[in-house]
Amino acid sequence: MAERIAVKAAAAGGRGTRLRSLAGSWDAALLVALVLVVAVGALAIEGVASPRFWRFVTLEVIPIALIALPMTLVIITGEIDLSVASILGLTCTVMGQLWLWGISSLPVLIAVALLIGALLGAVNGLFVTAFGLPSLAVTIGTLALYRGLAYVVLGDRAVADYPPEWTTGAIAAIPGLTIPWMIIVVAVLAVLFGLVLHATPIGRGLYAMGNNAEAARFTGINVARTKFWLFVATGAMSALAGVFWTLRYASARADNGNGLELAVVAAVLLGGVSIFGGRGRLIGVIAAVILLGTLRNALQLAYVPANTLTIITGSLLIVSVVGPNVAGMLRERWRRRRPATPLHQE
């Protein structure tokens, strides 16, 4: 029913409307899937309904969520940042080294970490905007470079002797609940990023850039400057995730967050953001982050082995990323073929 109406509206309103309605239904579908997974999990798997389970899920998704927020904006502009996990790792090691050098004020450490993250992001941004290089190539490069630097800073050492009140403080629960208080920070940041993306001219500019950077430039949007600051923001958010990571695991190591960039990109794409830019909403991404975290932990709790788990999440992503594109392509072909038939008959 609703689908038919949507199709008709799409046909009447053209490409833009159709894409928007598709994105809208994707968010709704994700939320439905999330509710379903939670409900079925709670009924079928012992422990999913417990507050402890949600504490573990939240702790696990916080770093992914923190980085997914700016990553959503970056991918909407048609760019990507694959160096985020390496920025996280490098930030952790710098924090560890500063602690070894005797800097024992947490606010100072956090401030330095954020600054370094922003700087590393600025390097990415500079290469992409000033030299016009593709962000995929640039950030694959800095993925290796930053990780390498992390090993230069700490080598094979792990710095772990932080004050216990820091490490327990980072994962402390909201009074009366089991959910860590950090989730409030994530929520506030999510609202901020959501407002920027969906309620400001800057946000509309991001979609415009993703759809057609050239056209966006002609309408007076400063594409280079906006993208540059997006990379800076991504770096800073990755650094924040690094601070959390260091304290949560009470261990600063050069390999912290290894491979996390894939989890982040996966969540953003599952969240309905197009890898080609110009499409997607933050609410979908947030739902996807929670969905992936819940699914992983619930299946683990149900004694599903790691290999099967990897296969399940992998398949889920392929279906969700390839699915809408293939469906769109088929629909496009079908639509084109129909008017072609009468022409042939003439």
Added chain:
Amino acid sequence: MAARNRLIALAMSAALSLAVSGCASQEPAATQPTAGGSAAPATIKEGLKIAFLPKQVNNPYFDASDNKGGKVAVEEFKGVYSQTGPSEASPSAQVSYINTLSQQGTDVIVVSANDKDAICGALQEARTAGAKVVTYDSDTNPSCRDAFINQASAEGIAASQIKLISEAVGADGGEIAILSATANATNQNAWIEMMKTELAKPENSKLKLVDTVYGDDDDQKSFQETQGLLAKHPNLKGIISPTTVGVAAAARYLSTSEYKGKVQLTGLGTPNQMREYVKNDTVKSFALWNPSDLGYLAAYTGGALASGMITGKEGEKFTAGKLGEYTIGKDGTVLLGDPFVFTKDNIDDFDF
């Protein structure tokens, strides 16, 4: 529209798989430990849930220790055995599995730590929830677990590695190199430090350590690093690879290269991986503890802890099935024994 239907179908199938696996989780509940009773029980309780959490799953070494050792022991004292863990050796992934195990009400968690600090918080939380924690193969901070099963003392391993390479290279000595696992593997680095101490002794003065490279416990990377070592050090006489993945990859490279028989190799390997190279004279000898015995001892230690027979204090004694009596040493450490040396003469007696 179509996308929505697809997603709902997907969610349904996911839900279905959840439901199916949910059924599997309803295993017989473990008998609850009975509180009170002043005297320590003499036998291990039946029905203990004992879970092995290796550094990573799909690793032949941990399959030997867990499935061929731990499982055997757990079945002997009628417990419920399981093996679980991440597919990549990362501490954060291990934390997630520890959380799950503690939620599942596991009585004993037997874990090989990917990081000695990073998994501490999760282990503490599991212990608060009632689980006993035994580390094996790679330890955590002593405060985070009840006992550590040490496969061999670091001194014992380092001494045996240097002795084996020294014998293989011969009286003239020469340049040697180390092919390790990851740059931050706690046990590897401890052994390497001890080997350096061993090399400083006068009887080893003719051996000169020129390089240490890291194969990340990855077959291909270890293979390439071996290749790199030989290219970089033309006078290299020997390689020590104290990791089962590394030594097998290095042996494979040497056996098909011009260096076979000229560059000696030893390390810590498993008989099944090394059999071919011992028989074709690429490797004269290598060492290892018996990983199955390691897992077996870990399971018995965990069982004894969870039954209240021992608490992990220094000097306590317990019997570990066919392996006999063990005494808990300093810091809750139980030493399996000296590393075992495999040669052409005895390798066919082993299958793991």
